[in-house]
Amino acid sequence: MSGHDTPIKTPKQLIIAVVLGFVIPVVVIVLLTRFIGAQPKPGAGSNLFTAEATAQRVAPVSTVSTEAPKGVAVAAAVTKVRSGEEVYKAKCVGCHAAGALGAPKFGDKAAWAPRIGQGYQALVNSSIKGKGKMGAQATGGYTEEEIAAAVKHLVNASGGSF
Ligand code: HEC
Secondary structure: OOOOOOOOOOHHHHHHHHHHHHHHHHHHHHHHHHHHHOOOOOOOOOOOOOHHHHHHHHOOHHHOOOOOOHHHHHHHHHHOOOOHHHHHHHHHHHHHOOOHHHOOOOOOHHHHHHHHOOOHHHHHHHHHHOEOOEOOOOOOOOOHHHHHHHHHHHHHOOOOOO
16 A cells, blocks of 8 residues: 555455445435335325225226216215206295395396396396395305306396396
């Protein structure tokens, strides 16, 4: 060994240094790949890695059923939007069919014409929040969207074209 300092002084130390030089990086790489592999990173809101989703992916083709996956069925039930006609019949017909409390009647074009002139958004707003003797309608589990659909149904049957 010439002049410069080295911690490796014997053949035995050289062998240990070489072995460690190989083994340590290999162990680190193996640990890193296991660490990364153990943590799938699905996109936000994804359920790709749930046990159920995995079972569905690996299930034999012959057992595919026509049923929607459970999660989808629940979402559909929760977000089922009633049609304008359904909402009208459930919630508005009491006043607007016969003109109770002075409500403009269903199908009465003359009564509706000046109101239609205010525009769709104004009519939706007064239905959602209430106007005169009509209370706020976006209540009792009815969404603003459903009330808007009911306004469309009512007004379009009365000379409007929203
Ligand atoms: C309690 C009786 C009552 C119920 C229930 C009712 N309305 Fe009315 N509605 C009225 C009355 C009364 C008016 C007239 C209000 C006024 O102009 O002072 C009116 C007016 C309206 C107008 C015209 C608003 C405007 O700005 O001129 C719309 C649109 C309307 N109702 C839609 C609906 C819809 C849609 C429903 C059901 C979701 C509904 N109403 C339920 C009594 C009712």
